[in-house]
Amino acid sequence: MEFISILLSSLLFIGSPIGFGLDTIAENAIRSRLDGVEDVQVRVDNGSNLNLLKGKIDRLQVGVRGLYPVEGFRVAIADLETDPIDLDFSSLRRGNVVLDQPLNGALHIVITPEDLNQYLLSPEFTERLNNIQVNLGNAAQNREVSRYQFSNPNATFLPDNQLQLELDLADPNRDEVLNIKAQTSFTIENGHRLILVNPQVSVNDSEAPEQLLDAFTENLGDRLSLRRLEDSGITTRILDASISPEQFDLVMWVSIDPSFTQ
Numbered sequence: 499m500e501f502i503s504i505l506l507s508s509l510l511f512i513g514s515p516i517g518f519g520l521d522t523i524a525e526n527a528i529r530s531r532l533d534g535v536e537d538v539q540v541r542v543d544n545g546s547n548l549n550l551l552k553g554k555i556d557r558l559q560v561g562v563r564g565l566y567p568v569e570g571f572r573v574a575i576a577d578l579e580t581d582p583i584d585l586d587f588s589s590l591r592r593g594n595v596v597l598d599q600p601l602n603g604a605l606h607i608v609i610t611p612e613d614l615n616q617y618l619l620s621p622e623f624t625e626r627l628n629n630i631q632v633n634l635g636n637a638a639q640n641r642e643v644s645r646y647q648f649s650n651p652n653a654t655f656l657p658d659n660q661l662q663l664e665l666d667l668a669d670p671n672r673d674e675v676l677n678i679k680a681q682t683s684f685t686i687e688n689g690h691r692l693i694l695v696n697p698q699v700s701v702n703d704s705e706a707p708e709q710l711l712d713a714f715t716e717n718l719g720d721r722l723s724l725r726r727l728e729d730s731g732i733t734t735r736i737l738d739a740s741i742s743p744e745q746f747d748l749v750m751w752v753s754i755d756p757s758f759t760q
Contacts, residue, residue, distance in 0.1 A: 528560070536564025553585030553598065570620035574745070575608035578752075586756075597756040604737070607748045611655045614746075618651040627651065627665075659683045659741045676701050689735035690724040724750075731758030 525540045543557040558580040565573040580603035589596035617623055627648045651665040660683050667676040682697035699706035724734040731754060738749040 528562070532565060532567055533569050534564075534566035535562060538562045553587045555580075555583040555585070557581070558583060558603070568622070570622055571617040572613040573607060574610050574613060575606065577606040579604055596759045597754065600756065601754040603752055605734075605750045605752050607750075609746045609748075610744070611653055611746075614653050615651075618653060623651070624648070655741050655743050655746060656681075657743060661741055677703070678706070679703075684739070684741075686736050686739060689737075692736070692739060731755035 525538050528538050528540070529535050539559075539561040541557075541559040542555060543559075544555045549556070558578070560576075560578040562576040563574070565576045567573065580601060583601055584597070584599040586596040586598040647668050649666045649668060651663070654662040654664075656662055660681060662679065662681040664677070664679045667678060668674070678699065678701055680697060680699045682694045684692045685695050687693045697711065699711045701707075724736070727734060733753040733755070735751045736748065737751055738747070740747045
């Protein structure tokens with residue numbers, strides 16, 4: 499969820515907003531703070547230049563296509579529309595963007611399975627994946643997964659909000675490869691966390707040990723909580739989330755506290 503913080507913070511580092519071409523200034527600022535952007539459109543509705551000089555913006559609309567918040571990870575769509583924005587006038591005169599009131603808005607994100615799978619095969623994700631440590635729970639051998647290497651990760655978006663993840667575990671010291679397959683649906687808890695529902699994990703098409711199932715739910719579930727952003731001053735709440743074979747859709751309410759800009 500780090501890319502949400504990157505996207506929102508980009509909007510607040512547009513340099514001095516006083517003058518013409520604010521839309522272009524904001525677009526350039528977003529591009530400069532992301533790893534890559536295919537297309538970005540920004541519309542700033544400020545009512546009048548006088549309002550802008552007072553630090554008042556009626557609405558900010560941002561439409562991004564092909565967003566790369568980090569290397570190798572593509573977000574197909576990221577659209578943001580804000581409520582009125584109130585900037586600190588004294589800071590504004592010095593060319594600094596500081597919020598006088600919280601910035602609130604709605605954020606819509608779309609991720610395709612093709613983009614997700616491309617990231618799953620990237621060196622960055624592979625390194626993170628192989629840092630996961632979990633016990634297989636095999637009483638006879640009691641070997642740790644840290645001895646294994648993960649490879650060939652693949653995600654499949656299924657109907658009815660179902661997600662399937664598949665990967666291989668290879669023991670470099672043995673001629674042995676384990677195929678791990680996990681499938682789950684999800685629900686939203688308290689607006690900030692995606693909870694896995696009825697997760698099922700198999701190893702070589704056999705039911706997985708309980709320890710491996712626990713590791714899957716804990717490692718993935720912890721990363722799906724949006725509360726991790728609140729320490730930085732960004733509060734998010736999930737309004738809607740759904741998975742279809744074509745895409746993962748996420749709609750959120752977002753709020754940036756003035757402390758984030760100070």
